[in-house]
Amino acid sequence: MDVKKILSSQLNIDGVSQDEIYAMITETANSDLGDFSLPCFRFAKALKKSPVQIAEQLKESFGGCQIVKEVRAVNGYLNFFVDNTVLAYSVLAEARQENFGASEVGKGKTVCIDYSSINIAKPFHIGHLGTTAIGGSLYKLLKKQGYDVVGINHLGDWGTQFGKLIVAYDLWGDKEKIEQGGVEALQEIYVKFHREEETNPELTEQARRWFAKIEQGDERALQLFGWFKDITLKEVNKIYKRLNVTFDSYAGESFYNDKMQPVLDELESKGLVKVSDGAKIVDLEEYGMSPCLLVKADGATLYATRDLAAAYYRKNTYDFYKSLYVVAYQQNLHFKQVFKVLELLGNDWAKDCIHVAYGMVSLAEGSMSTRKGNVVWLSKVLDSAVEKAKQIIHDKNPALKDKDDVAEKIGVGAVIFSALQNARIKDITFSLDKVLNFEGETCPYLQYTYARTNSVLNKAGNAINARIAPDFDSLQSDESKQLVKLINKYPSVIADAAEKYEPSILSKYLIDLAQAYNKFYIGHRILDEELSRQIPRLYATDAVNKIIKDGLALLGIDVPEQM
RNA sequence: GUGCCUGUAGCUCAGCAGGAUAGAGCAACGGCCUUCUAAGCCGUGGGUCAGGGGUUCGAAUCCCUUCAGGCACGCCA
Numbered sequence: 001m002d003v004k005k006i007l008s009s010q011l012n013i014d015g016v017s018q019d020e021i022y023a024m025i026t027e028t029a030n031s032d033l034g035d036f037s038l039p040c041f042r043f044a045k046a047l048k049k050s051p052v053q054i055a056e057q058l059k060e061s062f063g064g065c066q067i068v069k070e071v072r073a074v075n076g077y078l079n080f081f082v083d084n085t086v087l088a089y090s091v092l093a094e095a096r097q098e099n100f101g102a103s104e105v106g107k108g109k110t111v112c113i114d115y116s117s118i119n120i121a122k123p124f125h126i127g128h129l130g131t132t133a134i135g136g137s138l139y140k141l142l143k144k145q146g147y148d149v150v151g152i153n154h155l156g157d158w159g160t161q162f163g164k165l166i167v168a169y170d171l172w173g174d175k176e177k178i179e180q181g182g183v184e185a186l187q188e189i190y191v192k193f194h195r196e197e198e199t200n201p202e203l204t205e206q207a208r209r210w211f212a213k214i215e216q217g218d219e220r221a222l223q224l225f226g227w228f229k230d231i232t233l234k235e236v237n238k239i240y241k242r243l244n245v246t247f248d249s250y251a252g253e254s255f256y257n258d259k260m261q262p263v264l265d266e267l268e269s270k271g272l273v274k275v276s277d278g279a280k281i282v283d284l285e286e287y288g289m290s291p292c293l294l295v296k297a298d299g300a301t302l303y304a305t306r307d308l309a310a311a312y313y314r315k316n317t318y319d320f321y322k323s324l325y326v327v328a329y330q331q332n333l334h335f336k337q338v339f340k341v342l343e344l345l346g347n348d349w350a351k352d353c354i355h356v357a358y359g360m361v362s363l364a365e366g367s368m369s370t371r372k373g374n375v376v377w378l379s380k381v382l383d384s385a386v387e388k389a390k391q392i393i394h395d396k397n398p399a400l401k402d403k404d405d406v407a408e409k410i411g412v413g414a415v416i417f418s419a420l421q422n423a424r425i426k427d428i429t430f431s432l433d434k435v436l437n438f439e440g441e442t443c444p445y446l447q448y449t450y451a452r453t454n455s456v457l458n459k460a461g462n463a464i465n466a467r468i469a470p471d472f473d474s475l476q477s478d479e480s481k482q483l484v485k486l487i488n489k490y491p492s493v494i495a496d497a498a499e500k501y502e503p504s505i506l507s508k509y510l511i512d513l514a515q516a517y518n519k520f521y522i523g524h525r526i527l528d529e530e531l532s533r534q535i536p537r538l539y540a541t542d543a544v545n546k547i548i549k550d551g552l553a554l555l556g557i558d559v560p561e562q563m
Numbered sequence: 564g565u566g567c568c569u570g571u572a573g574c575u576c577a578g579c580a581g582g583a584u585a586g587a588g589c590a591a592c593g594g595c596c597u598u599c600u601a602a603g604c605c606g607u608g609g610g611u612c613a614g615g616g617g618u619u620c621g622a623a624u625c626c627c628u629u630c631a632g633g634c635a636c637g638c639c640a
Contacts, residue, residue: 333635
């Protein structure tokens with residue numbers, strides 16, 4: 001229930017719209033002062049009265065409603081005290097409904113999300129965790145908001161590195177070894193190629209020729225290329241499954257090979273193309289940007305050219321309302337350029353293309369480099385996290401059922417959560433120790449709280465459905481009030497997270513909710529109470545149970561029923 | 564050099580379409596399990612919100628500026 005809306009609808013101030021009043025009502029930091037507050041200072045000039053007078057007047061004219069217990073005018077603030085019995089009654093009823101938190105604001109609109117976008121034959125390392133986890137969560141958040149969502153894995157499946165890989169395979173590759181070793185085995189020969197290449201430029205030349213053969217459709221070249229692709233996808237799909245991430249399209253770079261020329265033609269016909277040092281560019285100087293490179297001096301297309309073709313393809317195919325690119329902030333300029341070129345081409349939908357940038361992942365030990373083979377494989381990080389979870393289960397709850405399943409959920413959840421708990425723009429120095437810390441503001445803490453609510457609900461049996469009038473007066477403590485308020489916020493938190501493309505808003509909220517519940521749990525016996533007082537507490541427990549499960553699912557994280 | 568991003572407790576971060584006394588977690592120290600899961604809860608200490616100026620009744624939040632760190636800036640993606 002939107003308390004601010006109820007309050008603002010009861011307030012009338014000359015020359016100020018209801019929406020403006022709504023926006024000005026804040027939650028009060030100090031609960032002694034009330035639950036919600038309207039500062040009246042800004043109205044002083046227009047009304048030619050002091051804020052103190054205005055607050056007094058508003059207090060007098062406030063019609064009153066069930067939810068408000070008391071209104072006070074204090075030092076120019078109009079403070080509202082909410083009646084928690086009434087609030088708890090309606091909030092807990094809402095929270096028990098099936099689709100609590102869902103919305104239909106996106107109904108009939110399609111959002112494309114380009115995320116994860118891995119490279120073929122390259123390791124899935126912790127650097128890919130950010131885009132995969134953020135994109136995967138946005139996918140679910142936007143669906144929850146009613147949008148049709150298209151998840152696109154823009155595969156990096158084009159470029160001279162595939163020529164290199166073929167050369168490396170012919171020289172040092174072993175079919176069986178690679179079938180078994182997968183991407184890691186491919187990486188080995190790739191890294192070797194780069195070492196050898198430094199002293200033997202002939203290799204570089206050979207690689208170039210092989211890549212040209214792929215382009216020309218040479219049978220053997222395509223066959224090997226397809227094989228590398230299969231190996232990679234097979235392996236990566238296992239990780240996606242663990243991360244609860246899905247895609248609707250794997251149209252990658254190679255897919256756009258035959259779709260760039262029409263875009264280039266259009267650019268030419270609109271007079272946007274310039275030739276500079278033999279390369280074709282779009283000059284963006286008047287917009288304060290360096291030029292967007294379209295075609296190299298040797299005639300080859302570039303990254304930006306493919307992104308332009310992809311943008312058109314997505315618009316034509318999906319008629320998107322928004323098209324998101326979950327890509328690290330290193331590429332800020334690139335996307336600014338591409339979007340500007342789309343705009344210069346006269347596409348009003350250019351404004352709907354949004355670069356959802358996120359921070360860098362670095363290692364405490366130094367930078368990652370695929371070529372040097374200095375990477376932290378995500379599958380290994382997931383495995384260590386699961387291993388750690390197993391150890392802790394062994395220490396704390398050796399009698400637990402389905403230990404392996406629970407450990408998987410806890411371990412993988414911890415890793416995903418580490419990528420989603422902070423604002424996405426923040427850089428991350430990856431530390432396994434930190435990911436493996438299971439105490440405090442962590443995913444295991446949320447899962448533990450969920451398991452705790454499960455335990456209470458199971459022990460309560462059918463009491464929650466007893467035909468006895470619940471006594472909501474039993475939720476008057478500060479802890480209860482705090483908890484009810486947070487439960488009430490869930491739908492707006494999802495809306496906010498979806499609107500800002502920021503899953504961390506949800507992560508932070510879930511931590512707050514779990515903290516509030518744990519305080520409530522410690523401070524209030526639930527099952528010892530008589531039924532009429534027990535039921536509201538079970539409602540609250542049930543709401544927390546559902547929200548944590550649903551909220552974590554929106555982050556791509558599973559919950560164990562017990563732990 | 565230019566543009567963008569970041570700077571809040573020892574560490575990691577919330578708070579930033581301005582509102583009342585700046586909040587969590589980790590780490591440290593001290594408490595709470597014969598009672599619903601102690602992966603929990605309570606308490607203690609810890610702050611020039613990077614520095615300076617400005618706007619405002621009011622600034623961590625907006626503007627200017629300086630400093631520090633990161634990223635990007637033509638033929639990689």
